[in-house]
Structure formats: structure tokens, C-alpha cells
Amino acid sequence: MKEIAEKTGVSVSSVSLVLNGRDSGRVKPEIARRVRETAERLGYKPNPLARSLRTSHTRILGFVSEEIATTPFAGGIILGAQNAANAFGYMLITVNTDGEADEAKQIAALKRYGVDGFLYAKMSNRVTDIPRELSDYPTVLVDATDRAGRAPGITPDEQAIGYDATMRLVRAGCRRIAYVGCAKPLVAQTERFAGYRHALADAGLRFDESLAVDVMYHQPAQDAVDRLIGEQRPDGVFCWNDARALYVYQAALKLDLTVGRDLSVVGVDNHRLIAETVVPELTTVELPHYEMGYWAVCKAVTLIEGRKPAANRMARTSAPLPPLDGPDQVKVHCALIEKDSVADGKR
CATH class of the missing domain: 3.40.50.2300 (Response regulator)
Known part of the structure; x- marks a missing residue:
């Protein structure tokens, strides 16, 4: 970071803010761009292990589901979650469970990896109870609503x-x-x-x-x-x-x-x-499978870091993403895809 600071003519603290994705509103966009370009040219790669020891955050999210990983056309949820995790510098670990006992075991394993938060996903828009093992972690529901109303979640409208x-x-x-x-x-x-x-x-x-x-x-x-x-x-x-x-x-x-x-x-x-x-x-x-996965990660990052992710890292999606600072339980207004099965062919 010192080398990057010298080559770009800015302070080490500014370089740190940019490389850790905390530059929004703190570092001028032109300076942030120069820092990122210089870091890329020099081959700078942050060390996640070293950063986790310093910050007590691993930047790992756990994705827990019963059916999502084995349902082909719902795989967009995982794709959206992975893309958002990559955009914000997080890693996603996905587990597929087959019952309460197995679910508790998988959650315990993810905790041993030091995950910072969880996505808890269901199929077909369920009202569900969040496992008690997740009660002390930032958790966002995907395609589901928390029966107790304590955790944020996203579903189709x-x-x-x-x-x-x-x-x-x-x-x-x-x-x-x-x-x-x-x-x-x-x-x-x-x-x-x-x-x-x-x-x-x-x-x-x-x-x-x-x-x-x-x-x-x-x-x-x-x-x-x-x-x-x-x-x-x-x-x-x-x-x-x-x-x-x-x-x-x-x-x-x-x-x-x-x-x-x-x-x-x-x-x-x-x-x-x-x-x-x-x-x-x-x-x-x-x-909106992709949209639900993407929004859920953005919301989880917001809960973990106590701030909204930078707007320039939000994806452009088929259906508009709900705001992150709105109600905890949000709905996605889905896109109508016009084909040829409606008689008049109007668009």
C-alpha cells in the first residue's frame, strides 16, 4: 500500500480505504480510480487471512438451503448471490441440507469457518422459522419470510x-x-x-x-x-x-x-x-431468482458492515432491486417476458 501511495501521490490511509472498498464519500472518484489502476498494474492482491486477523471479519458468507442447489432453474439465486459476493469482496460457501439435524450440523461447520453472516434460502416463497443456530448472526432470508418477523428477507411480489x-x-x-x-x-x-x-x-x-x-x-x-x-x-x-x-x-x-x-x-x-x-x-x-440472491448478499453486507454498499457495485437486473434501506421484508416486482402465446401480440 505504501508503494501504491507513493506512485499515486496520495496517503496510505486513502489507499487502504480504496482497496478495502470503503472509499465512497471519502476519496475522490478520480483518485480512487488511479489507486485501483495502479494496484492492478502492480499485481496487488489483498491477503484475506491477514485482513481477517486484523478486522475480526473473514468476509465469508454462508448460504444454507434445502433445495436450491439441486433445482436447476432456481440456480439463479446462487448465481446472483455469488456475483454480489464477488462485487463486494466476499466469498460464498453454499451448503444443501436435508433435514433439521443435518441443517444444524452444516451451520455449525460454516461457523467454524468464521463466516460473517448467513443467507437462508427456501423454495416457492415459504413462511419459515429461522434455525436458532442463526439467531446470533446477521441473517437474510431468500424467497422466504421470517414467521417471527425478526430477520430481513426478499420474495417475489x-x-x-x-x-x-x-x-x-x-x-x-x-x-x-x-x-x-x-x-x-x-x-x-x-x-x-x-x-x-x-x-x-x-x-x-x-x-x-x-x-x-x-x-x-x-x-x-x-x-x-x-x-x-x-x-x-x-x-x-x-x-x-x-x-x-x-x-x-x-x-x-x-x-x-x-x-x-x-x-x-x-x-x-x-x-x-x-x-x-x-x-x-x-x-x-x-x-426474480438472480435478483433475490443478489439483493440478499447486499443486505447481508449492509448488516455486517453497518453501511450500504457503494451504488456502483449494484448490478443491473431484469427486475429492479428493492432499496436496501427500506422495510426489512421486501418484494421484487417481476418482469413479464413477452413471447407469442397471447393472441394480439401487443407488447
Whole structure:
């Protein structure tokens, strides 16, 4: 640092602030740029072990989940978390657990590594209890809400998903809009259905319970959707997720209806194996996996360091990131991805 200070004509303390990412508002941007360029040219690399001994911080975060690491299309959560950790000079250690006993063991192992904080992730927007082993560490929930309301967390704005998808069908001229939901009592099911009904009301359309069906999977689900499309003849369908949209495509095929012309369909997930494979490609709402992982790390860094990360290290994302200094429990307004399954093709 002394060598860098001499070559850039600034103090060692200024160099220290820049190289430790604490220069925002303290060191002029032009000077900070010169310091970073000089450090890179000289091959300067901070020693994490030495820094952790001096600061009592390892700059390591633990990522604990039950299913995320083994769920392909939710891997964006880990990618977002890793990218944010890299941007702020942290390392992310990810563990996948399979029950309470294993979870406690994995958390204990991460603590032995000296992690500064934790991300605790769930699937499908759960209300959950944070393990007591995390009570004395900065912890941020991902795709989950703390039942006790003590820890910050981030989830998709589920009601907005239902509202935006349904209003897309309204704008396409649909007037008999069906809902194919999930038979499990999940937060996402309750909120997306509420958004669907809210959009109908705002559009001046009466809710018709015969146009709503909740299904799980396989033949019983296909049979229920076949009856819905065949007997009720909706002109638009909002599906709880992309997988359920497949049943709508199959039902339309049996009735010689063309999706994107005779029947408009909107799904949720932007599951690439479905949304980009079906013909026509499926208009869908993209769940903010990357955004949730990125924001959660930013929030954890804020809790650990007692300050907001520099704005220039915040990623540009498909959906806007919520503010870090707002409410502890935040929701991401998800992006609608236009494809070809809505009849009028409006954007």
C-alpha cells in the first residue's frame, strides 16, 4: 500500500480505504480510480487471512438451503448471490441440507469457518422459522419470510404476478379469463389468485368460479384442464406456473384450438425448457431468482458492515432491486417476458 501511495501521490490511509472498498464519500472518484489502476498494474492482491486477523471479519458468507442447489432453474439465486459476493469482496460457501439435524450440523461447520453472516434460502416463497443456530448472526432470508418477523428477507411480489399476467390478457381483448392454479396451499397460490381476481375487478370483469381450477400434476391435472377448456371455452388463461401451461397447450390441441390465435396463455417462471420449447413460445412472468440472491448478499453486507454498499457495485437486473434501506421484508416486482402465446401480440 505504501508503494501504491507513493506512485499515486496520495496517503496510505486513502489507499487502504480504496482497496478495502470503503472509499465512497471519502476519496475522490478520480483518485480512487488511479489507486485501483495502479494496484492492478502492480499485481496487488489483498491477503484475506491477514485482513481477517486484523478486522475480526473473514468476509465469508454462508448460504444454507434445502433445495436450491439441486433445482436447476432456481440456480439463479446462487448465481446472483455469488456475483454480489464477488462485487463486494466476499466469498460464498453454499451448503444443501436435508433435514433439521443435518441443517444444524452444516451451520455449525460454516461457523467454524468464521463466516460473517448467513443467507437462508427456501423454495416457492415459504413462511419459515429461522434455525436458532442463526439467531446470533446477521441473517437474510431468500424467497422466504421470517414467521417471527425478526430477520430481513426478499420474495417475489406474488400478487403483482397474478395482476400483471391477467391484465396482459385483458389488454389482448380477452373477456373470459381462466385461472389454472396449484392445489397446494402455498403463499404463491393464494397471492397470485388474489392478483388475478383484482385484475378482473379493475377491468370490470366478473369473477366466475367455473373458470378457476387448482390442479397438481399428471393425468388428473390434464383431465381437469381438458374439462375447463372444453366446457367453459375461455379466451385467455393465466397459469400458476409454466408447467401447468403445458396442460392448457395439450387441451387446446385436442380441441383444434391454436394457442396465440384462438386462445391466449400466460405462465409464470420463464422456465427455459418449457417457455422456449413449446410452440408458440410461452409469454411468462420471470421469477426474480438472480435478483433475490443478489439483493440478499447486499443486505447481508449492509448488516455486517453497518453501511450500504457503494451504488456502483449494484448490478443491473431484469427486475429492479428493492432499496436496501427500506422495510426489512421486501418484494421484487417481476418482469413479464413477452413471447407469442397471447393472441394480439401487443407488447
